[in-house]
Amino acid sequence: xxxxIQSPRHEVTExxxxxxxxxxxxxxxxxxxxxxxxxxxxxxxxIYFNNNVPIDDSGMPEDRFSAKMPNASFSTLKIxxxxxxxxxxxxxxSSLLPGQQETQYFGPGTRLLVL
Amino acid sequence: ELKVEQNPLFLSMQEGxxxxxxxxxxxxxxxxxxxxxxxxxxxxxxFVLLSNGAVKxxxxxxxxxxTKARLSTLHITAAVHDLSATYFCAVDxxxxxxxxxxxxxxxxxxxxx
Numbered sequence: 001x002x003x004x005i006q007s008p009r010h011e012v013t014e015x016x017x018x019x020x021x022x023x024x025x026x027x028x029x030x031x032x033x034x035x036x037x038x039x040x041x042x043x044x045x046x047i048y049f050n051n052n053v054p055i056d057d058s059g060m061p062e063d064r065f066s067a068k069m070p071n072a073s074f075s076t077l078k079i080x081x082x083x084x085x086x087x088x089x090x091x092x093x094s095s096l097l098p099g100q101q102e103t104q105y106f107g108p109g110t111r112l113l114v115l
Numbered sequence: 116e117l118k119v120e121q122n123p124l125f126l127s128m129q130e131g132x133x134x135x136x137x138x139x140x141x142x143x144x145x146x147x148x149x150x151x152x153x154x155x156x157x158x159x160x161x162f163v164l165l166s167n168g169a170v171k172x173x174x175x176x177x178x179x180x181x182t183k184a185r186l187s188t189l190h191i192t193a194a195v196h197d198l199s200a201t202y203f204c205a206v207d208x209x210x211x212x213x214x215x216x217x218x219x220x221x222x223x224x225x226x227x228x
Contacts, residue, residue, distance in 0.1 A: 031214050043158075043203065043218040056215055091157065095214060103148055103160040104216065 002026075004107030006092050012113045018080040021110045024073055025094030033104060034067055034077050035091040043091075049075065082114045117142050119206050121219035128194050128226055136189040136222045138204035146207035147187045148216065149178050151200045158203065162189075194226045 005024040013019055025032045033048040047057040049069045057067070064083070069075040079086055089111050093104040118141040128134050138147070146165055150158040162171045164180035164187060171178050175198065177190045187204055201223045205216040 033214070033216075042220045043205075045216060048214065050214075093158075103163045104214070105160065106150075106158040108157050 004092055004094050004105055006090075006107040006110050008110060009108060010111045010113075012115065013082055014115050015083055016081045017114075018078065019082045019086075019112060019114075021077040021079075021090050021092075021112070023075045023077070023092030023107060025075070025092070026105055027073070029094035029096055029105075030072070031095045031104075032069060032075050033093040033095075034075070035093065035106075037089045037091060037109075038087075046077070079112075082112075084114045087112055087114050117208060117217055119204065119217050119219040121202075121204060121222050124220060124222055126222055126224045128191075128224070130195055130226055130228050131193050133193065134191050136191070136202055136224075138187040138189070138206075138219055140185050140187075140204075140206045140217075142185075142206065142208055143182075144185075144206045144208060145180075145182045147180050148205045148207075149187070149189055150203045150205065152203065152221070153200050161202075189222075191224075194224075196226050196228065199224055199226045 007022045031050050034046040035043050037043045046059045047067045052069045067077045089109045091109045092107045095104045096102040120139045122137050148163055149161040151161050152158045162178040167182040169180045175192045180187045201221045203218050203221045205218045208215050208217055
């Protein structure tokens with residue numbers, strides 16, 4: 001299995017631009033999670049999906065952030081417009097449905113720098 | 116306020132020594148996870164602890180969970196340089212569904228010869 005796939009791996013953009021991060025979960029996994037990691041705030045859960053349905057988006061910082069999961073094999077996290085404080089590493093993770101004795105498997109992350 | 120606190124946050128140890136990392140959490144939960152992160156890399160799952168008294172071991176690492184004390188420990192035995200990394204604990208807070216994890220700030224471990 002290829003594991004969780006994220007793209008791009010690195011993104012440098014200017015303030016005000018739209019940024020789209022992509023994630024392909026492990027095949028057969030039903031849950032997908034988006035995290036943000038910064039030195040100041042550590043690892044934060046932004047949103048997660050079960051069977052493509054958003055369950056908890058209370059971690060999404062503000063309306064500039066949106067996430068979709070149109071099918072079981074693809075999810076996007078969009079920031080529009082981007083701001084310098086959005087600079088972070090964004091991880092996508094997937095797991096089997098909650099209730100299974102299963103951990104979350106993390107992707108390699110997208111390093112975002114907003115200038 | 117929900118808290119997951121790890122200590123120490125920084126740990127420098129010599130090879131061959133033993134040490135324990137502590138993870139305290141403030142909410143009721145019986146699911147706790149330990150992850151490892153190497154610099155510039157992703158998170159790798161180490162242990163999944165699913166009940167009070169659970170103990171798991173892999174190589175020089177052993178993790179345990181005491182849900183009554185809301186405490187998990189990660190014990191390192193005879194440390195080697197390859198164990199240098201940041202270690203995170205994460206607690207499932209069951210908000211909305213299972214799988215909603217709150218992470219500690221991590222313990223950065225450096226093992227020196």
